[in-house]
Amino acid sequence: MLNDLRKKDIQLPPVAVEAFRHITTGMILLAFIAGIAVIYWNLLPPRKDFYNELWGPVFLLVRGQSPYDTSSLNPVLPAAWLPMSIGFFAPLGWLGEETAMLFWFLFSLVEMAWIVFLVSREDRSIPSLFIISLFAFGFPSTIYHLLLGQFSITTALCVVTAVYLIRKERHWLAAFLLALGLSKIHLMTLTMLGLSLFYFQQAGLKSLFAFGGRVIAACLVLCLPLFIAYPHWIPDAIKSMTSNAPWAFPTLQKFFVFTFGSFGMVLWGISVGLTILLSLFLCKRLDIVSATFWNLGLALLISPYIGSWDFVTLLPLWLSTFLSASRRWKIFTIISYVIAWGLMARIQGLEESHNHYFWWVPLWFLASVAIVMWRRPPWSRRSIKQ
Numbered sequence: 001m002l003n004d005l006r007k008k009d010i011q012l013p014p015v016a017v018e019a020f021r022h023i024t025t026g027m028i029l030l031a032f033i034a035g036i037a038v039i040y041w042n043l044l045p046p047r048k049d050f051y052n053e054l055w056g057p058v059f060l061l062v063r064g065q066s067p068y069d070t071s072s073l074n075p076v077l078p079a080a081w082l083p084m085s086i087g088f089f090a091p092l093g094w095l096g097e098e099t100a101m102l103f104w105f106l107f108s109l110v111e112m113a114w115i116v117f118l119v120s121r122e123d124r125s126i127p128s129l130f131i132i133s134l135f136a137f138g139f140p141s142t143i144y145h146l147l148l149g150q151f152s153i154t155t156a157l158c159v160v161t162a163v164y165l166i167r168k169e170r171h172w173l174a175a176f177l178l179a180l181g182l183s184k185i186h187l188m189t190l191t192m193l194g195l196s197l198f199y200f201q202q203a204g205l206k207s208l209f210a211f212g213g214r215v216i217a218a219c220l221v222l223c224l225p226l227f228i229a230y231p232h233w234i235p236d237a238i239k240s241m242t243s244n245a246p247w248a249f250p251t252l253q254k255f256f257v258f259t260f261g262s263f264g265m266v267l268w269g270i271s272v273g274l275t276i277l278l279s280l281f282l283c284k285r286l287d288i289v290s291a292t293f294w295n296l297g298l299a300l301l302i303s304p305y306i307g308s309w310d311f312v313t314l315l316p317l318w319l320s321t322f323l324s325a326s327r328r329w330k331i332f333t334i335i336s337y338v339i340a341w342g343l344m345a346r347i348q349g350l351e352e353s354h355n356h357y358f359w360w361v362p363l364w365f366l367a368s369v370a371i372v373m374w375r376r377p378p379w380s381r382r383s384i385k386q
Contacts, residue, residue, distance in 0.1 A: 050149025058093035068236035085183035179218035
């Protein structure tokens with residue numbers, strides 16, 4: 001449409017062009033949300049993690065009971081999400097279980113669409129937007145995430161939104177979102193390290209301590225509903241979070257231990273050290289947005305506690321890499337994605353499939369991004385005034 005107008009020498013003002021892009025983007029993403037909602041809702045019951053980790057705790061909280069003593073609700077697993085998520089989403093406790101599950105399902109789809117919208121700021125052409133939407137909504141980890149009713153998409157969205165807010169110097173709102181994202185703290189270890197380094201480089205220790213203070217204050221604010229409704233929740237929280245049964249996670253730690261025995265812990269320790277060094281190197285070389293996207297993905301390599309549904313945190317880096325690549329390397333990313341998708345689907349279809357078989361997925365996607373990054377000019381670093 002815009003091309004037709006240009007051929008007729010009809011010049012649209014920049015504001016109109018930008019509005020048209022936003023409307024087109026919104027329509028495409030809305031179509032994806034509607035289509036995925038219809039397809040996935042009946043295919044992906046029962047969303048047990050949402051019941052165990054969020055709805056059950058907030059259901060008890062709004063009734064003045066301990067949110068971390070969910071035994072009366074017969075959960076499959078004890079609640080283990082950090083209290084910021086319970087405080088923020090406490091109003092869900094006034095909804096019935098089915099209504100709350102439907103809300104969380106649709107909310108997760110909207111969150112994923114918003115991630116796509118934010119990441120595609122520089123390229124919202126219809127073909128590119130369609131492809132990255134397929135990447136995001138068709139990713140096996142996204143599907144599994146929706147099946148369980150998990151929180152990792154929320155964490156990814158909080159980080160992506162926060163880093164753009166930091167670029168706009170809206171530091172308190174960014175801190176609030178980071179605090180909410182820290183409900184799954186193991187996914188944000190390197191993100192917080194990278195942002196701490198960023199603030200330190202901006203204005204030294206004063207800026208670093210101000211950043212930490214804002215995040216801690218936001219965490220306390222998010223926990224207020226728990227202190228108000230049930231002041232003695234902390235002992236139950238500690239007991240609940242430490243009572244989860246051991247499980248074979250899809251982590252490098254488990255892979256090394258399964259493969260090399262006790263020496264595997266040494267190898268894992270080395271890999272953690274190298275990953276942290278790589279994170280710091282990237283933080284010094286890349287702009288804050290690109291470095292943060294990398295850190296979301298790299299955290300999956302050092303965490304001893306993740307599930308394959310947590311791999312959705314790879315998507316901001318993957319989508320942004322695709323959008324910034326040349327046509328040749330766009331084709332490469334598509335092929336890499338399709339191969340990974342096929343392997344993940346095949347593993348999931350095995351008679352004795354288990355989640356720890358997916359340990360290789362973060363390595364695959366991070367290596368693919370590294371290849372594309374190596375073949376094109378590096379991003380420029382931008383400073384931000386405090």
